[in-house]
Amino acid sequence: MPIEITDIERLAQILAKSGVNTIEIEEPGLTLKLVVDAGTRIAASETPATPTAPATDHSVIAKADVAGHFLAAHPWQDKPFVAPGQRINAGEIVGLVKIGLLYAPIAAPAAGTVDAVIAETGAMVGYGTPILRIRPLN
Numbered sequence: 001m002p003i004e005i006t007d008i009e010r011l012a013q014i015l016a017k018s019g020v021n022t023i024e025i026e027e028p029g030l031t032l033k034l035v036v037d038a039g040t041r042i043a044a045s046e047t048p049a050t051p052t053a054p055a056t057d058h059s060v061i062a063k064a065d066v067a068g069h070f071l072a073a074h075p076w077q078d079k080p081f082v083a084p085g086q087r088i089n090a091g092e093i094v095g096l097v098k099i100g101l102l103y104a105p106i107a108a109p110a111a112g113t114v115d116a117v118i119a120e121t122g123a124m125v126g127y128g129t130p131i132l133r134i135r136p137l138n
Contacts, residue, residue, distance in 0.1 A: 012036060012127040021126075035067035035126040060110040061118075062132040064125040068099035072121045075103075082132065086114045094132050097125060112136040 015023060015036045024033040064070065072080040072095055082094045088108050095106040095117075112134040119131045 008032070008034065008127060033067060035124060036128075058136060059115060060112065060134040060136055061130045062094050062106055062108055062134065064097050064106060064119075064127060064129045064131055066097050066099055066104045067126045068097040068104065068124070070119040070121060070123050070125045070129075070131060071096040071098055071103070072117060072119075080117075082114045082117065084114050084116055088112065088114060088134065095119070106131050108132070108134060110134055110136050 011023065012034055015021065015034060021036045022034065024031070026032075072082075074081070074096065081096075082088055082092075088094065088111065090108055090111045092108045093105045094108050094114075096103045097106060115133040115135045117132055119125055119129065125131065
């Protein structure tokens with residue numbers, strides 16, 4: 001019986017709540033490994049956050065759909081997929097997750113301007129790990 005994406009999301013939530021960071025399920029012809037990132041690595045900001053920032057944040061977060069190593073650029077390219085300040089469209093590839101020899105794309109969930117790349121290149125990411133913050137178009 002195939003595992004549904006909603007089942008994977010629920011398992012990731014259970015792992016995070018229980019403090020377990022990895023689970024691997026094996027059945028004949030099926031292997032599922034979930035890795036929950038215990039602490040999201042956020043790139044240091046050049047300017048400190050101001051306490052007068054608006055209380056409502058309408059940012060949209062692009063998240064990893066699989067566990068693996070985050071790549072900001074394609075392995076054959078030097079230039080990253082996106083950079084802060086860049087306008088992007090919904091569905092645009094904003095990064096990759098390397099799983100063994102495979103690369104899974106991370107798609108932007110909304111159109112807008114890249115506010116910050118949250119994950120570090122090469123960092124281990126799990127299902128639901130924040131990768132990119134997007135300021136939606138007004």
